[in-house]
Amino acid sequence: METEIIAMYAFSIIHMFVGFALAPLMIGIVNRTKAVFAGRTGQPFLQPYYDMVKLLRKGAVYSRTTSWIFRAAPVVGLACAVAALAIVPFGNAPGLLSFEGDLVFFAYVLGLWRFFLVIAALDTGSAFEGMGASREVQFSAMAEPVLFVGLATVATLTGSLSLSDMIAGLSLPLAEIVLVAAALFVVFLCENARIPFDDPNTHLELTMIHEVMVLDYSGPDLGFVLYSAALKFWVLGALIIGITVPLDEGLPVWASCGYAFLGMVMLALLTGIVESVMARVRLLRVPQLLAAAGALAICALIFSMR
Amino acid sequence: MSPTAGLLLFRNCLAMDSQGIPCVGIETFRQCIIDSVKDGGRLCALFYVPEQVIGSPRIIGIVAQDEAGSLGVISAEPGMTFPALTPGCQQAHWFEREIHEQYGVVPEGHPWLKPIRFVNGSDTIGVTDFFKIEGSEVHEVAVGPVHAGIIEPGHFRFQCHGENVYHLEISLGYQHRGVEKAMLAFPEKRRLHYMETLAGDTTVGHATAYAHICEALAQGGFTPPRAMALRGIALELERLANHTGDLGALAGDVGFLPTASFCGRIRGDFLNMTALFCGNRFGRGMVVPGGTGYDADRERLEELLLRLGRAEKDVLGAVELLWETPSVMSRFENTGKLALQTCIDLGIVGPAARASGLHRDVRSDFPSDIYRFNHVPVSALESGDVFARAFIRRLEIQQSIKFIREQAQSLPGNGVKKEIGNPGKGLFVVAMVEGWRGEICHAAFTGSGGELSHYKIIDPSFHNWIGLSLAMRGQQISDFPLCNKSFNLSYCGHDL
Numbered sequence: 174m175e176t177e178i179i180a181m182y183a184f185s186i187i188h189m190f191v192g193f194a195l196a197p198l199m200i201g202i203v204n205r206t207k208a209v210f211a212g213r214t215g216q217p218f219l220q221p222y223y224d225m226v227k228l229l230r231k232g233a234v235y236s237r238t239t240s241w242i243f244r245a246a247p248v249v250g251l252a253c254a255v256a257a258l259a260i261v262p263f264g265n266a267p268g269l270l271s272f273e274g275d276l277v278f279f280a281y282v283l284g285l286w287r288f289f290l291v292i293a294a295l296d297t298g299s300a301f302e303g304m305g306a307s308r309e310v311q312f313s314a315m316a317e318p319v320l321f322v323g324l325a326t327v328a329t330l331t332g333s334l335s336l337s338d339m340i341a342g343l344s345l346p347l348a349e350i351v352l353v354a355a356a357l358f359v360v361f362l363c364e365n366a367r368i369p370f371d372d373p374n375t376h377l378e379l380t381m382i383h384e385v386m387v388l389d390y391s392g393p394d395l396g397f398v399l400y401s402a403a404l405k406f407w408v409l410g411a412l413i414i415g416i417t418v419p420l421d422e423g424l425p426v427w428a429s430c431g432y433a434f435l436g437m438v439m440l441a442l443l444t445g446i447v448e449s450v451m452a453r454v455r456l457l458r459v460p461q462l463l464a465a466a467g468a469l470a471i472c473a474l475i476f477s478m479r
Numbered sequence: 480m481s482p483t484a485g486l487l488l489f490r491n492c493l494a495m496d497s498q499g500i501p502c503v504g505i506e507t508f509r510q511c512i513i514d515s516v517k518d519g520g521r522l523c524a525l526f527y528v529p530e531q532v533i534g535s536p537r538i539i540g541i542v543a544q545d546e547a548g549s550l551g552v553i554s555a556e557p558g559m560t561f562p563a564l565t566p567g568c569q570q571a572h573w574f575e576r577e578i579h580e581q582y583g584v585v586p587e588g589h590p591w592l593k594p595i596r597f598v599n600g601s602d603t604i605g606v607t608d609f610f611k612i613e614g615s616e617v618h619e620v621a622v623g624p625v626h627a628g629i630i631e632p633g634h635f636r637f638q639c640h641g642e643n644v645y646h647l648e649i650s651l652g653y654q655h656r657g658v659e660k661a662m663l664a665f666p667e668k669r670r671l672h673y674m675e676t677l678a679g680d681t682t683v684g685h686a687t688a689y690a691h692i693c694e695a696l697a698q699g700g701f702t703p704p705r706a707m708a709l710r711g712i713a714l715e716l717e718r719l720a721n722h723t724g725d726l727g728a729l730a731g732d733v734g735f736l737p738t739a740s741f742c743g744r745i746r747g748d749f750l751n752m753t754a755l756f757c758g759n760r761f762g763r764g765m766v767v768p769g770g771t772g773y774d775a776d777r778e779r780l781e782e783l784l785l786r787l788g789r790a791e792k793d794v795l796g797a798v799e800l801l802w803e804t805p806s807v808m809s810r811f812e813n814t815g816k817l818a819l820q821t822c823i824d825l826g827i828v829g830p831a832a833r834a835s836g837l838h839r840d841v842r843s844d845f846p847s848d849i850y851r852f853n854h855v856p857v858s859a860l861e862s863g864d865v866f867a868r869a870f871i872r873r874l875e876i877q878q879s880i881k882f883i884r885e886q887a888q889s890l891p892g893n894g895v896k897k898e899i900g901n902p903g904k905g906l907f908v909v910a911m912v913e914g915w916r917g918e919i920c921h922a923a924f925t926g927s928g929g930e931l932s933h934y935k936i937i938d939p940s941f942h943n944w945i946g947l948s949l950a951m952r953g954q955q956i957s958d959f960p961l962c963n964k965s966f967n968l969s970y971c972g973h974d975l
Contacts, residue, residue: 211740300620304956307641369806372734376627377960379620380732451806452733455814456642456957 184266184426191430192258196407197221197400199441203367206445221403228396236389238298246293247390247397253286254404260336261411264429265420267337274334276324280317283364286401287313294386301378305385308456312370312382315463316363322470323353323360327416329477340415341422352473354417359466361409361444363459365402368448370459380453410440485511486542486551489909491845494695497533497907497924500554505562508540508555513567515542515551521826521839523550523911523920524937525564525574527557527582532924532933533907538578540564541909541922545837545844550909563589570826573941596652596974605634610648612638617645620956624653631970639956647951647959649944654974662934670931675763678938678972683710683717683753684914685936686766688921691847691910693768696902696925702848704891706770711849712783712886713753713765715879718915720749722830722872722879723794725967729869730801732961733810741797748790752783770896780887787887791880798873811866815950815962818863827946829917829939830871831966835863841913850913855882868965902929914939916969938972 201218208215217223235243260268260279268275291310294302326349328334331342343350363370366383378385387398414436420429454462487501503511516522524541537554538561544551555561563586564571573595575586580594597604605624618639624632632653638646658673665673674689675682687710694702702710727742750760757765757773764772775783801807817827822835832839840857842850858874860867902925912919917939926932947966951959 207736211736212744213740300618303618304620304642368734375732375734377732378627379622379959380957448734449736450804452730452735452804452810454806455810456955458809 180426181266182269184264184430185269188263188266188430189255189258189269191434192263192404192407192411195434195437196403197225199406199410199437200403202438202441203445203448206442207449210446210449221399225396225400228391228399229393231392233390233392233394236297239293239296239389242289243293243296243389244394246289247394247401249289250286250401251397251404253282253289254401254408256282257286257408258404261408262337262340262415263411264431264433265341265422265424265426266430267341271335271337273338276328276334276336276339279336280320280324283405284313284317286405290386297389299389301381301385302388304379305382305388308382309386312363312459312463315460315467316360319356319463319467319470320360322467322474323356326353326470326473326477329474336412336415340412343416343419349473349477350416352469352476354413356466356470356473357409357413357416359462359469361413361440362447363463364409365406365444367444369451369454369462372453380456406441407437410437414440484514486515486553488549488551491550491841492691492695492847492908492910494698494903494906494908497905500533500537500539500552500907502535502537502554502556505538505555505557508538508553509562509564509567511553512540512542512564512571515544516568516570518544519546520544520551522568522570522574523918524909524922524935525571525578526922526935527578527584528924528933529582532926533905538584539922541920543845543911545839548844550845550911552907552909557584559583560585560587562587565589569824570942573945594652596655598652598655598657604652605650607650609636609650610638610646612645616640633970635959637951637956637959642955642957644951644954644956644959647948649948651944651970651973654971656971656975658975659934659936663931667931671767672763675761677936677975678940678969679761680721681717681914681916681919681938681969681972683713683762683766684912684916684919685921685938686762687714687848688910688912688919690766690768691912692908692921692923693902694899695908695910696906696923696929697768697899698903698906699897699899703770703894703897705774705893706895706897707849708886708890709756709771709773709775709895710766711853712883713756713762713771714912714914715883716749716753717762719790719794719876719879719883720746720753721915721967722876723749725964726798726801726869726872726876728964728967729811729865729961730807732964733807735801735804735807738797738801738807741793741800745790745794745797748786748793752786752790755779755783755786767896769899770894772896774895775887775890780890783887784884787880787883794876798876801869802873808866810961811869812862812864814865814958815954815965816862816864817946817950819861821949822863822946825945825949826942828942829913829915830868830875831943831946832917833857833859834867834871836861839918841911841918845911847910847912849886853882853885855879865961865965902931904929916940916967916972917943936975938969938975940968940970940973943968944973 200221205215259270260275262268291306294306327339331339333339371382418436520542523543530536538557539554542551576595579592593607620637622635624634634650636648674685677685723742724746727739731739753762754760817835819836822832838857838859842855906925909922920937922935924933
């Protein structure tokens with residue numbers, strides 16, 4: 174028994190490193206999928222890594238109007254990303270720091286991260302970044318409840334408040350799970366600044382949400398921001414995969430991790446496909462989209478309390 | 480009273496004696512233009528010519544009655560100050576700012592005489608008073624002159640309340656090179672190059688207008704029919720390349736990748752078709768005074784038709800995809816509406832005017848060259864939004880392809896260039912061409928020795944920038960790039 178628990182934790186630690194290593198690859202897969210749809214060859218799968226390595230080797234430029242907040246935000250962001258990664262289970266391996274009630278911790282680690290990103294954007298005093306910050310706060314204020322209601326549904330179904338136990342306790346595909354997964358996928362696209370919410374490739378500063386907030390970062394700071402964003406993609410993705418891909422508890426941990434990884438790749442492909450086949454919605458319609466996701470999550474919660 | 484009373488009527492691309500331009504009192508001049516514009520006219524040009532051009536310093540107004548197909552000219556001696564036309568005729572507002580900036584003549588009663596190009600030594604470019612809305616909840620967003628994309632420089636100021644735009648002010652002039660002055664100051668051989676580089680995407684359009692001016696001034700009769708047809712093909716290829724590029728860019732702005740990438744490639748195909756004739760993708764050297772610089776042999780025409788057929792299939796498919804995607808259509812519809820009345824009041828031209836329901840197209844209203852013999856139907860829509868401006872482009876792509884095909888299949892006889900003689904003395908001529916962006920208007924005077932004594936260029940962007948500004952009112956600031964792209968105006972064409 175003890176050896177099994179040790180093995181579990183070993184896999185949790187391994188998952189941390191796998192996440193660190195493979196998160197940018199997911200971004201590469203999304204970009205490559207989009208390229209295929211657009212009839213282009215596209216960038217190498219490893220391009221996000223090359224970009225980050227390049228950025229880490231560069232110097233940073235800081236605006237004279239910024240304070241320590243601006244410099245602290247990328248570090249806080251990365252720390253939050255690591256903390257979130259330590260909570261999320263992957264395959265049958267529980268989160269490294271899993272504890273009862275960690276789903277609240279998980280949501281607010283993401284909140285803290287966003288808070289620092291927003292105040293750092295405001296710190297620059299730029300009109301664009303102010304606009305981006307205001308949009309980010311508006312939309313995340315609507316995305317966060319969806320995440321909570323979705324997780325609450327899973328918690329009700331399994332009677333647990335720890336992400337790892339919740340996901341491990343889920344069994345058959347239920348109607349609730351389908352609704353929760355749909356709602357969380359919308360949150361996933363919104364939080365990761367993907368189309369239809371935001372266009373990660375746009376150069377149009379007036380239309381951006383997430384990208385415009387990090388316009389002033391350069392060099393290693395930008396590298397941190399990009400890497401944290403990749404980790405966020407991984408963490409939220411792992412959550413969705415955990416909920417939607419039910420794994421037999423008897424499965425060896427390594428095999429379950431393999432399935433989960435396949436699931437991540439599929440999710441990245443799906444994201445790329447969504448980005449290719451539709452346009453961004455008008456900013457005014459973003460709250461409607463999130464409200465629809467919220468409605469799905471609430472329905473799921475009601476069903477789960479039957 | 481007839482809408483053209485007081486104006487001397489003349490024809491597009493036909494020279495007249497410059498002394499024949501009626502010179503009236505400034506009040507009569509003002510009233511005549513205001514009345515004529517109220518009666519459905521449009522101010523094509525309003526400019527000042529210094530004393531040496533026609534004997535006295537004059538302000539010259541050219542009014543087009545699009546439906547009647549008539550052009551009229553009138554002039555007056557304004558002195559150093561004159562009563563501004565703008566309060567009675569909004570279309571004059573930008574022209575009067577230009578006159579004030581260039582010659583120091585003051586149009587009294589003009590609401591705000593700010594520089595438009597910052598050409599005077601005392602001006603620092605971009606430094607001027609901007610319209611400002613007061614209030615603690617109003618914020619200002621300044622964009623440019625350096626932009627995030629690889630585009631030309633221009634400065635935009637938004638007065639916003641949250642995401643809503645109350646007012647957009649556009650300040651240009653960063654690309655001013657002094658083309659009008661260079662036309663007079665430098666040897667004749669260089670003039671064509673100035674025209675071809677006036678606005679790089681409208682090379683054929685401006686070169687054609689200039690060629691018309693030269694031919695009209697030489698009064699040597701018709702251009703060879705084969706050259707006319709080839710010029711028409713080049714002009715329509717330019718329209719095709721730009722409209723295709725614009726539709727792709729519109730798709731890119733809403734994050735719709737497939738059309739964005741396909742149209743980017745197909746635009747290149749159209750540019751290469753232009754290069755097939757003259758070796759230059761933008762059509763430099765294709766149109767020259769007296770005809771065209773290059774002839775097209777049978778193989779070339781066959782190759783053109785072959786490529787055109789392929790590109791037609793590709794472009795129509797890529798564009799169809801836009802219309803089949805609901806998320807794209809929901810972004811285009813009701814975004815950046817420009818009301819019909821606003822278009823009429825401001826004298827908007829080109830696809831932007833046609834998208835708001837104005838049947839305004841130089842190719843059918845004031846046809847010259849090949850368009851006198853081959854009619855191109857005018858595409859117009861009512862809604863005036865980004866959707867309509869995109870749809871106009873889609874329709875015009877189809878018509879241009881049809882036009883090119885007809886011309887290439889029945890190219891008339893031999894000879895593409897005729898030597899034109901020396902320009903006549905004391906002449907005045909106006910040449911208007913429907914470039915892909917709208918009406919290109921060039922006006923020229925010759926002096927007593929037949930030398931060019933004044934040259935005035937009005938790019939369609941000159942009329943339309945204000946239209947973009949008004950289309951943004953009450954819109955979301957995040958929709959600006961989309962609106963901007965749907966107009967796709969030229970910075971250098973405006974700045975000259």
